[in-house]
Amino acid sequence: xxxxxVLEVEKIGSKRKVKTLIRSKQVRVDGQIVMDESLNVxxxxxxxYVGDKKIQQESHVYYxxxxxxxxxxxxxxxxxxxxxxxxxQSDQRTGxxxxxxxxxxxxxxxxxxxxxxxxxxxxxxxxxxxxxxxVRVNAMLTTNDCNVFAEGIIFSxxxxxxxxxxxxxxxxxxxSHVYLDITEGKFHQVKKMFLSVGKKVIYLKRLSMGPxxxxxxxxxxxxxxxxxEELQELLPYFTIHKKEKRVEHEI
Numbered sequence: 001x002x003x004x005x006v007l008e009v010e011k012i013g014s015k016r017k018v019k020t021l022i023r024s025k026q027v028r029v030d031g032q033i034v035m036d037e038s039l040n041v042x043x044x045x046x047x048x049y050v051g052d053k054k055i056q057q058e059s060h061v062y063y064x065x066x067x068x069x070x071x072x073x074x075x076x077x078x079x080x081x082x083x084x085x086x087x088x089q090s091d092q093r094t095g096x097x098x099x100x101x102x103x104x105x106x107x108x109x110x111x112x113x114x115x116x117x118x119x120x121x122x123x124x125x126x127x128x129x130x131x132x133x134x135v136r137v138n139a140m141l142t143t144n145d146c147n148v149f150a151e152g153i154i155f156s157x158x159x160x161x162x163x164x165x166x167x168x169x170x171x172x173x174x175x176s177h178v179y180l181d182i183t184e185g186k187f188h189q190v191k192k193m194f195l196s197v198g199k200k201v202i203y204l205k206r207l208s209m210g211p212x213x214x215x216x217x218x219x220x221x222x223x224x225x226x227x228x229e230e231l232q233e234l235l236p237y238f239t240i241h242k243k244e245k246r247v248e249h250e251i
Contacts, residue, residue, distance in 0.1 A: 001060070002117065003027070004037035006048065010055055026051050040117040040238040045231050060115035061093050062231060064215060065223040067110045067206075073101040083110060086221060099123065100185060100209070108134070108206035109214040112223070121237040122210060128183040129210040129237075136203035137194050141168055141176040145197050149180075153193045159186065161193060175202070210237070 001009075007018045007027070018037070025033045028049045029041055041048060044059025065083055067073070072080045075097050083098050099111040099119040113119060122129050149166040165181040176199070180190060191201045207214050211233035218224060226234075 001041065001115070002037065003029070003034060003039040003041050003048075006041055006043065006055060007050065012050055012053075012055075021050060040115070040121070042115065042238070045235065046238075060113060060118075061091070061096070062115070062118075062226040062234070063087065063091070063112040063223045064212065064218065064226055064230075065098075065110045065112055066214060066218045066220050067102055067107050068221045069105050069107050071221075072104050073098050073110065080104065083112065086223060087112065102206060103188065103191075103204070106204045106206065107220060108204075109209055109212065110206070111209060111212060111226075118234065118237055123185070125184055127237070130181055130183050130208070131185065131206060131210075132208040133180045133182075133190055134203075134205040134207055135178050135180050135190065135194070135201055137176050137178070137199040138174065138202050139176065139199045140173055141166070141171050141178060141197075141199065143168075145199075148197055149193065153196050155192055155196060161186065161189065164193065179207075210234070 004015065004018050004022065007013070007021070008015060012018055012021065021027055022035055022037050025035065027034050029039065030046050042060050043055050048055040065086060067083055070081070071086065072082050074082045075084050076082060084096060087096065093114045095114040095116065096112060097114070097116070097119065099113065099122055102108065102110055111122070121127060146166045146168065149164045152163045153161040155161070162182070162184050167179040167181075168176065169179065170177040180193075182189065186192075190204060194201050212226070212230055215224065
């Protein structure tokens with residue numbers, strides 16, 4: 001939540017008073033004076049002080065879900081089960097939503113939270129948040145394909161993808177098994193990238209997003225709260241600037 005909103009919720013004062021407190025250098029986050037009221041903060045992860053008063057606010061929730069195939073990445077859907085439906089009623093929160101999108105037939109790591117600003121930050125193109133996918137395609141891949149991906153794929157409509165890293169794990173005439181690392185998330189990007197080199201994706205799983213890696217012990221369809229170490233790794237993405245806008249992607 002934005003710093004100014006946190007202070008308003010905690011009844012530190014009116015919106016005007018909160019701005020005055022921040023601009024007069026009376027607010028500290030993790031020991032540092034903060035003068036940006038739009039800073040994204042979480043009192044459960046950070047120490048927030050107004051003068052000598054410590055803010056004790058109920059924290060956001062952060063879940064790691066191992067998304068199964070057949071489930072849509074949405075908050076509500078009239079025809080299909082959604083990723084939010086997989087979260088038990090006891091863990092539901094107002095404003096809970098998935099960060100980014102995975103196709104219905106794609107499985108793997110999906111972060112779910114009620115901290116909207118954190119989600120925006122992880123999706124902003126200039127943040128270049130790396131995502132790793134495990135991919136199987138229906139044909140042989142070679143070092144030439146790796147080079148094409150490294151140069152940046154161009155789709156038939158002129159859309160240009162940023163350079164990506166293709167790591168071949170196994171390659172045979174009828175199937176190849178690879179890792180793909182990308183730093184963006186255009187609509188159906190992974191599938192389109194492989195189609196551009198004449199291969200069809202037959203299996204797709206996201207393994208990581210930024211510093212968060214899919215827990216290998218987490219069963220398909222299961223979820224768990226992020227642990228403290230994982231949450232600390234997300235702190236660099238808490239800063240938000242007023243001109244940054246929300247973007248959504250689908251793989």
